[in-house]
Amino acid sequence: MRIEPPATGEPPRPHGPRDPGDAWVISPSGEKYWGRFGAAGLLAVDPDRGVLLQHRAAWSHHGDTWGLPGGARHQHEGAEAAALRESAEEAGVPAGALHPRFMSVLDLQVWTYSTLMADVREPFEPVISDPESRELAWIPVEDVEALPLHPGFAASWQKLRPLLAVRPAVVVDAANVVGSVPDGWWKDRAGAAARLLEAMGSLASEGLSASVLSLPADRWYPEFLVVLEGRARGVGEAQVPAGIGVVRAEGDGDDAVAGAAARLADSGRSVTVVTSDKELAARSLAVGAAVLGSGEFRDLLRY
Structure with a gap:
């Protein structure tokens, strides 16, 4: 599927069938959230290298910040499946290299974001495979907060980080x-x-x-x-x-x-x-x- 360069602040425009989930949700107060059926992301944790983060393209919503590989859920798609699909599409993450540990859901009533935290069982190198990423990197847990984080991820990280110790x-x-x-x-x-x-x-x-x-x-x-x-x-x-x-x-x-x-x-x-x-x-x-x-x-x- 060919991708056209997007306008600033918009996702890339694909040529071909588009899932009905690829759309904005507008809250009553005007905030925009990507994913008609919600969105999901992957928090992959490698015991030696830290967490896998995506440096977002400048054109994206809250561009030039760091966050999780993820995106809109497809219609009738579960959150775990969406997180694994999106991370494979955006970062080349092989699903077989991971073992899920927990799911955390941010529910804003009009929209949800589900974070799948998974342990890396087979080390891999991420690959930039679409225009949504400027950079992909393993970041030590203690260094995450020093980066310019996507506001949504920055807020959720405060809750997610302590859970990394729970097994x-x-x-x-x-x-x-x-x-x-x-x-x-x-x-x-x-x-x-x-x-x-x-x-x-x-x-x-x-x-x-x-x-x-x-x-x-x-x-x-x-x-x-x-x-x-x-x-x-x-x-x-x-x-x-x-x-x-x-x-x-x-x-x-x-x-x-x-x-x-x-x-x-x-x-x-x-x-x-x-x-x-x-x-x-x-x-x-x-x-x-x-x-x-x-x-x-x-x-x-x-x-």
Whole structure:
């Protein structure tokens, strides 16, 4: 698709089909926001290099400032998909190199901006691939505020920066979750555990509401660790979805859950243990973990 140079303050004009989301939203007080269906951006964080920022072209809205790669959401497009698409289009960000950690949404009633924060798992070099960028650079976290920032990003950065230190983990007492309903699990515990893992794979992709984990932001994509004991340990590796870790307890499953929770909490993680066992819940709370009941967790799984 060919791009024509834009007038000052306007986005580039493409020749070809244009998504209906590519339009301004005007608030009652006159402020302009790009994206009829809202907008989304990517906050990619590399543990060694910092955050990926875009030096915006002078013609753009609040031009010549630094902000996140991002743009208007397409019609019927989710915020995560939009953030990944826009960052690929504007900065050549490979989606497979990232692991989402949280989503934060600025809701202005007439318009929303969703920031997807993702950890870089495979280092990459950004590439300027459209006219919206003057420069793309990895900026150390402590240096971000020294740049001339886009006003919207400058305001959101005050809330986003402290969240970079939050790394949630969910430890699941599989025996307790599976045993919370009479679905025949006692006849085939490995099969019941496999069904639980399959449902958790979908949950890991969708993420959890921040309210479930008692954390700020809007949605989190925590690390999931499932403890299997007894015959449930027979679940095959091929039945474990991507993004789900498994501990096959050699001894007592409760000890394995409590031990995993303690190790994660000691490493600075924000830990939630899924169980309705009162003794295990007390042990989890004692090491600083939160507790989510098995029934509540099954409701989230929808299976």
